[in-house]
Amino acid sequence: xxxxxxxxxxxxxxxxxxxxxxxxxxxxxxxxxxxxxxxxxxxxxxxxxxxxxxxxxxxxxxxxxxxxxxxxxxxxxxxxxxxxxxxxxxxxxxxxxxxxxxxxxxxxxxxxxxxxxxxxxxxxxxxxxxxxxxxxxxxxxxxxxxxxxxxxxxxxxxxxxxxxxxxxxxxxxxxxxxxxxxxxxxxxxxxxxxxxxxxxxxxxxxxxxxxxxxxxxxxxxxxxxxxxxxxxxxxxxxxxxxxxxxxxxxxxxxxxxxxxxxxxxxxxxxxxxxxxxxxxxxxxxxxxxxxxxxxxxxxxxxxxxxxxxxxxxxxxxxxxxxxxxxxxxxxxxxxxxxxxxxxxxxxxxxxxxxxxxxxxxxxxxxxxxxxxxxxxxxxxxxxxxxxxxxxxxxxxxxxxxxxxxxxxxxxxxxxxxxxxxxxxxxxxxxxxxxxxxxxxxxxxxxxxxxxxxxxxxxxxxxxxxxxxxxxxxxxxxxxxxxxxxxxxxxxxxxxxxxxxxxxxxxxxxxxxxxxxxxxxxxxxxxxxxxxxxxxxxxxxxxxxxxxxxxxxxxxxxxxxxxxxxxxxxxxxxxxxxxxxxxxxxxxxxxxxxxxxxxxxxxxx
Ligand code: SF4
Numbered sequence: 001x002x003x004x005x006x007x008x009x010x011x012x013x014x015x016x017x018x019x020x021x022x023x024x025x026x027x028x029x030x031x032x033x034x035x036x037x038x039x040x041x042x043x044x045x046x047x048x049x050x051x052x053x054x055x056x057x058x059x060x061x062x063x064x065x066x067x068x069x070x071x072x073x074x075x076x077x078x079x080x081x082x083x084x085x086x087x088x089x090x091x092x093x094x095x096x097x098x099x100x101x102x103x104x105x106x107x108x109x110x111x112x113x114x115x116x117x118x119x120x121x122x123x124x125x126x127x128x129x130x131x132x133x134x135x136x137x138x139x140x141x142x143x144x145x146x147x148x149x150x151x152x153x154x155x156x157x158x159x160x161x162x163x164x165x166x167x168x169x170x171x172x173x174x175x176x177x178x179x180x181x182x183x184x185x186x187x188x189x190x191x192x193x194x195x196x197x198x199x200x201x202x203x204x205x206x207x208x209x210x211x212x213x214x215x216x217x218x219x220x221x222x223x224x225x226x227x228x229x230x231x232x233x234x235x236x237x238x239x240x241x242x243x244x245x246x247x248x249x250x251x252x253x254x255x256x257x258x259x260x261x262x263x264x265x266x267x268x269x270x271x272x273x274x275x276x277x278x279x280x281x282x283x284x285x286x287x288x289x290x291x292x293x294x295x296x297x298x299x300x301x302x303x304x305x306x307x308x309x310x311x312x313x314x315x316x317x318x319x320x321x322x323x324x325x326x327x328x329x330x331x332x333x334x335x336x337x338x339x340x341x342x343x344x345x346x347x348x349x350x351x352x353x354x355x356x357x358x359x360x361x362x363x364x365x366x367x368x369x370x371x372x373x374x375x376x377x378x379x380x381x382x383x384x385x386x387x388x389x390x391x392x393x394x395x396x397x398x399x400x401x402x403x404x405x406x407x408x409x410x411x412x413x414x415x416x417x418x419x420x421x422x423x424x425x426x427x428x429x430x431x432x433x434x435x436x437x438x439x440x441x442x443x444x445x446x447x448x449x450x451x452x453x454x455x456x457x458x459x460x461x462x463x464x465x466x467x468x469x470x471x472x473x474x475x476x477x478x479x480x481x482x483x484x485x486x487x488x489x490x491x492x493x494x495x496x497x498x499x500x501x502x503x504x505x506x507x508x509x510x511x512x513x514x515x516x517x518x519x520x521x522x523x524x525x526x527x528x529x530x531x532x533x534x535x536x537x538x539x540x541x542x543x544x545x546x547x548x549x550x551x552x553x554x555x556x557x558x559x560x561x562x563x564x565x566x567x568x569x570x571x572x573x574x575x576x577x578x579x580x581x582x583x584x585x586x587x588x589x590x591x592x593x594x595x596x597x598x599x600x601x602x603x604x
Contacts, residue, residue: 093135177219184220231291234281386403387431505544
């Protein structure tokens with residue numbers, strides 16, 4: 001059996017699914033310029049065809065809206081591919097002539113993305129009116145074309161599980177199985193940095209998924225169909241047996257386009273998107289464990305409180321306590337976040353919280369929590385981490401979403417609460433100097449600077465007097481680590497330029513009515529000496545223009561803010577990477593300490 005080539009043809013799509021992780025690419029001017037050119041796709045097909053690959057799958061975005069779609073299918077056919085498939089929302093297949101042309105060219109594999117059996121559910125999830133009707137017309141056209149021309153059609157479905165459709169797995173089976181669909185993939189929403197503020201909206205606990213699968217068994221039995229779970233541990237579905245469940249096989253190692261040596265080498269940071277449970281120790285499944293979103297909330301709080309205690313433990317009693325500062329709370333519900341603040345404050349005095357306002361706890365809930373926590377004496381400072389959108393690596397189809405819009409929206413909510421008399425704690429806007437310089441000079445993002453500062457001003461403006469309380473907010477700048485594996489610039493030679501940048505940042509802050517600080521962390525043992533030296537020189541030069549403030553004795557890390565969590569956390573890895581000792585993120589290995597979540601969800 002030959003290999004399977006999967007080609008992500010691009011980002012453009014005719015739907016706007018609410019959970020889609022590519023939505024940010026669609027707001028870029030000329031987003032279609034990011035789609036793979038026809039020639040590049042032909043080259044990949046030709047290369048793969050002459051290297052033993054005999055199956056190809058097109059995905060996207062939505063490959064069927066490409067004008068060259070039928071041409072690419074025919075090209076794959078000419079190069080000996082025996083199975084040619086597409087992952088599709090099925091809408092273009094509503095056009096009979098289009099479906100016939102594609103199938104006659106060789107298209108015989110269809111992975112639909114049906115998320116419900118009614119427009120109320122499916123069209124709402126896909127943000128596309130008529131999408132279900134078109135997909136159903138597509139299924140009918142495939143069936144008719146297959147029958148009329150004796151062409152093969154292999155059908156599967158991939159349902160993204162969200163709170164509003166998880167219970168409808170059975171209905172999706174009953175809708176698609178009559179057309180010959182026999183494999184139903186299901187996968188819950190997975191969190192990442194670009195959608196971390198959607199976790200609460202899209203999170204589905206495993207036990208709801210297991211219950212929905214159980215409810216679908218009669219339909220699977222009736223049609224001889226099976227469910228294939230993604231990002232759901234196989235052990236949770238073992239009891240339904242192989243007759244109904246096709247376990248996910250984690251042994252497939254995709255070889256990505258930018259990997260030179262071997263499959264899986266491309267790992268920026270060791271991402272920690274999974275955790276283990278005690279049962280994993282004796283399990284023979286090849287499986288990464290439980291998804292990080294399912295990590296028990298009480299355990300998140302305990303881990304954080306324990307990390308605070310450990311951080312404070314070595315201190316002498318007469319050490320002047322400064323408010324402990326923590327971040328990495330993207331996975332925390334509002335209740336867990338509040339409990340963390342209250343418990344750490346009870347032990348060590350008021351705390352400071354670092355956030356990009358892209359949390360599971362929604363911004364509206366945060367705007368209510370801050371004044372309440374401040375009034376209760378738990379919280380005396382909030383560090384708002386800002387990073388502007390970064391399009392500099394678009395040529396590599398890498399887009400850093402940024403969070404300035406979210407910060408601004410959150411600050412306005414905090415301002416509204418203040419106007420109703422709810423005073424937030426001190427607000428500090430933290431930017432790394434590279435991003436701050438781009439906000440001053442790069443027209444692609446500079447338009448965000450003043451609106452962000454206006455929102456900060458509003459959040460600290462006294463509604464009665466209109467007075468801005470400067471002590472209640474300031475701007476903080478920090479020197480990020482220079483990128484790994486790259487030689488940092490000769491900072492010694494650029495000392496004057498860096499100092500001048502510091503002066504510009506101080507002036508820009510003053511114009512907006514804020515003071516500015518340079519935040520330093522002292523510890524750089526986690527980075528190699530060359531980068532550490534360059535950072536030290538930069539900090540020294542900036543420190544001549546921006547009064548330095550050390551956070552070395554207050555910023556503590558817990559599993560949620562470890563560098564490996566940078567796939568999700570807005571608490572900047574460029575800070576956390578520098579600490580020598582990296583504590584573990586969430587338990588990668590099965591230990592007794594690993595949370596036992598299976599009791600909630602019956603295993604086996
Ligand atoms: S016990 Fe652990 S390794 Fe085994 S299937 Fe469950 S989560 Fe995966």
